[in-house]
Structures are given as structure tokens and as C-alpha cells.
Amino acid sequence: MRKSWLQGYILKRLLYAVIIAWGIVTITFILIRIGPNSPADKYLANIAARGQDVAQVTAAIESRYGLDKPIIVQYGDYLMHLAQGDLGWSFSTSMPVIDLIGKHWIYSFQLIFLSSLLAAIIGILLGMYSAVKQYSKIDYIISTFSFAGISIPNFWLGVMLILLFSVKLGWFKVFYDTTLPLLSLENLKALVLPVFTLGTGMVAGYVRYTRSAMLDNLRKAFVTTARAKGLPERTVIGKHVFRNAMLPLVTIIMFDLGSIVFGGAYLTEIIFGIPGLGQISFNAVFANDYPVVIAITLIGTFLALLVNLITDIAYTYFDPRIRYE
């Protein structure tokens, strides 16, 4: 019985995801169309800046982008291209956008993966400790630091770390050498400050979520039952309280990943010169490289959508109490 409604639910979620993806693509298309600068304008500005003949190129671009066709046909073409994985041509780097992304995604992935993993482990452990020792001195210290952590602007923290550790102390260099292999000691060392910058806010957030989720569950009757039947405190906390607190936590962590972490990683990459997707998009903004900026926004959005979808489906497996009609 359970299998069948679950399959129906997954199908329904997939359908929603497709509708949301379509909505996102459509909103982006509308934004491009109502924007005061069309992609062609930006392209032409680029051509003119290079001293080439604008009039000659205009017609070529119009047919390349299909701008001479009716709007509805353009919309159809746009959807078709995206469905085929064709994200356009990056003229500031002279390569297809998809290749550009293929070359640089790993740096973003590395930064986000390391920061999220470390932040989740440290944040959850500190949060658990804080909840179990509620109102103790260490609880107050952890709570104060987590309040400071969620309030500190992460881009400012990055600049301060550079000021302290690179300018004043000279411990870390602040540029990333792409010629060296990804996991070389030099480049891992260059990742220390960025991971700290991106991770601080996350740790603080997770401490707060974990603490309140643990406290909610600690007051429940089943905890008293578990203690009454003589289970050791370790088992009560680790097995009964923590497992129940984890469920809402996982959703929050995954949702943060899509909505907040991407923005933070964008800024962190710019500050520390990590050649990831945020840096690429940032460069493209100032080079007027339209397709790249749009492609990276779309990729970020689709990833967020995918993460939410996986979380929702995983949730139904982990928590058998959940039922959706």
C-alpha cells in the first residue's frame, strides 16, 4: 500500500518540479525581453568596442538570436535550445557557455561542498551540546557566538580575514593558482580562508536550528519514557532525541544550500579570486557577457530546485509518519 502512494507522490513532485522549471525559464525569458538592453545590444556594444563594423554584424546577430522572428517563435526556440543543453555563446571568453561552465564548476563545488560539510558537522555537534547543557556557561557562549555568526556579513568577514591573515600576518596568499592541480597543498591552503568565510554563517545557523529542534524534542513524553525504562543518557540523546530533531534540520540545511549558500559562495569566490561559477558570472557582468550571466542564474536555480526535490522525496523515506495525498 505504502509503495503505491509513494510512487504517486514522487510522480506528482516530479511534475511540480517540471512546472516550476518551466516557470523559472519563462520568467527569465520575460526578464530578458523587457530589459532595456537586449542581448544583441550588449553584443553590439562589445563588437563596437573591438572596432568592428556594427551594421554588418547586426543582421547576422538578429538571425543568430532569431530576433527577427515573432516573439512566440523566439520563446519556443529558447525553450528548445535550453532543452538541448545549448546555453549560448560566451563572447568575452570565446567559447560555448556550457564548456565554460564545465571548466569552472568544480571550483564552486569544492568550496560549497567543503564549507557545507564542515559547517553541518560542527554546527550540529555544537548545537546538540548546547541543547543538552541548556543554560550552562558553555551554552551561553555558543549561543552568543552563533548570534554573532548569523549577523556578521560574510563578505566583510572575508575582507577582515584577508586584512588580518594576508596583509598583516602574511600567513595565507589570497589568490588561487589554476595551473596547479585541484587538490595540491597550495590550493587547499588557499581554500582555508574562503571555507571559513562561507562556513561561519552556516555553522551559526545550524547551531541555532539544532539547539531549538533538540530542545523541542527533549521536552516530549517519549524522552521521559526512554529515561524511565532505564536507557543510558547517551542512547536517549543520540537515538531518541537527535533522530527526531534531524528531520526538520535536514530540510533546513538543504533549503539553505539552494537559497543562501549560493549567494554566499558567489561573494566568497569574488573576494578570494576562486575561479568558480560566481567569479565567472561576476566577470561576465562587467564584460556584458549576457548568456553567461543568465546561464549561471539558471543553473543555480535548477540546482536549488533539484536539491529541494531530493529532500522532499528523501523525507518520505526517512519519516514513515509523513503521508501526502
Add this chain to the structure above:
Amino acid sequence: MNNSRSAESRPVRIHGNRRLFLYYWNRTKQNKLAIAGLGFILFLILLALIGPFFTADPTHVDFAERNVPPLGFSTEESIYDIKTNAFTVNLIEGTWKHPLGTDGKGRDMLAMLISGARISLEVGLLATLIAICIGALIGVLSAYLGGWWDNVLMRFTDIMMTFPFFLLLVLIIFMFGPSLTLIVLVIGLTGWTGAARLIRSEALSLRTREFITAARALGASDARIVIRHLIPNVASLIIVMATLSIPGVILAESALSFIGLGDPSQTSWGIILNDGQKSLDTAWWVAVEPGIMLFFTVLAFNFLGDGLRDAFDPRSNLDAR
């Protein structure tokens, strides 16, 4: 407020409101951090309102007085003389004329920070107001109309929620050009999703309560039920939501300005920080000061929002502490 109310019911209502206000104020007052936060926010508002009358023009450039450190600090400036081919080292000390120092163009940091406070507060309050209004409207409508409308509005909310907020902001500013009005509008028009969901779920649970049924039985119209019964009952939720979303808005504007996508005609904290980042080795205070302001502002709103949430939550037993 509420001019449409009939004269007879007014004294009772105001009395009730004042009593309720006092009740919540007393509960909020117990949280010292919340009061500290409120105090800092009021100080900031005052600073932004009357500060400009007492400080220099934040855009006034004076190269003779560039890179002056804050009061109590000193820096060394080495000047290269092309004729004698020698370096002369000048010791620059902080002066009372520029208590917080000057930047690389000789602009007064204090004046710039006050201008930044005004911009941050404007952006934070206006964008949040827009976002909360849209969120409340969509949330209440979705809960109250239900069915097909609910489905469409919530799917639209899902779509807006999925956009990584900052990437969308960068995309729109990139396409339409940087201006403060646009930044406020975009943050307001995209930041309502959390409020809409929360208010919808609260309104959904309220909709089936007895007092709503009673109001309907007495013949109250839909509009009256929404305005007089639903919205006042989610008001506390809306206030907490608004207080806690202001810091995010302020940070978003600063982050945009920091990476050079802010309004170049305004002296905001993010823009000062952007300049400061480039001169870390010659004038560290230009990067440090706006960040400290930003940090305390965000902290103040977080403290206040947390305190308000506890005060409004009938389940939190403040007296027991």
C-alpha cells in the same frame, strides 16, 4: 489609523489595543538583548535623521587630507620624490576634525557612515514593507480563497522561492542597471515568499476557528472577516517576520554595492567597503568601519526580532525564567 471605525466602538478598541500593547511591551522588556537591539536601532534612526546637519558633506573630496586614520591611531605614509629620488616618511595622526578618519580621497568617514546608515535603513524598511504587504496579501488570499486559487498562488510562490535570491538580484541589476530604487523594488518584489507561506499556514488554521464561524454566522462579509479578524490575528506574526527579514535586506543591498553593482550615486556601507577592500594595506579603517556598523545593525534587528517572537508567542513562558 482606522478612520472608518464607528465612533461608539472607538474608545473600547483603543483601550484594548493599549492594554495589549503594554502587555507585549512588558514581555519584550524582559529580554535585555531585544531592548539593546531596539536602542541601537533608535540611535541609528536618530543618527540618520539629524547626523547630516552636523557632519561634512560625505561626497566632499580633499586630497590634502586623504588616508587620515581614526582618532587615537596613526599611520605612516611614504611619499616618493621624483627629483631627489628619495622616500620621505610622513607620520599621520588621527584628528578631531575627522574622528573616524578619511578614505583614500579624503572624504570624511563619519559623514559617509551616517549617509550609509540612512541608505541601509531606507532600503531595509521600504523593501521589507513591500515584501510583507505582498506576502500578507498572497498568504491571506491563498488561505481564504482556497482550491484552485490556492494552488496557483502557492506554485507561483514555489517558483519565486526556488530562485537563489542573490543570483536573481545580480541578474536583474545587470539587466536594468544599478539604481537604489530598483534594488529596493527588486528585493521587495522577490522577498515575499517566506511571509506568504507563513501567513497562509497561520490563516488556514485560523479559518476554521469558532470566532470566524461566528463572524460569518453574524453575516460579516468576506472582506470584513479578512480585514477585521484574520489580519489582526496574524499581525504579531507579520511584525516578527518583518523585523527578522530586515537584516537580510540590508545585507543584500550591501553585498550588491560591495561587488560594484550598487547605486554609484549613493554612499552606502557596501560601497565604502568596496573602496576599503582595495586599500587594505594603506587604510584598513575604510574597510573595517562600515562592516562594524553593518554587523551591529544586523545584530540589533536579530536581537529585537528574537525578543519580539518570544514576547508574541503565548507558549513561551517568560515569567518562569
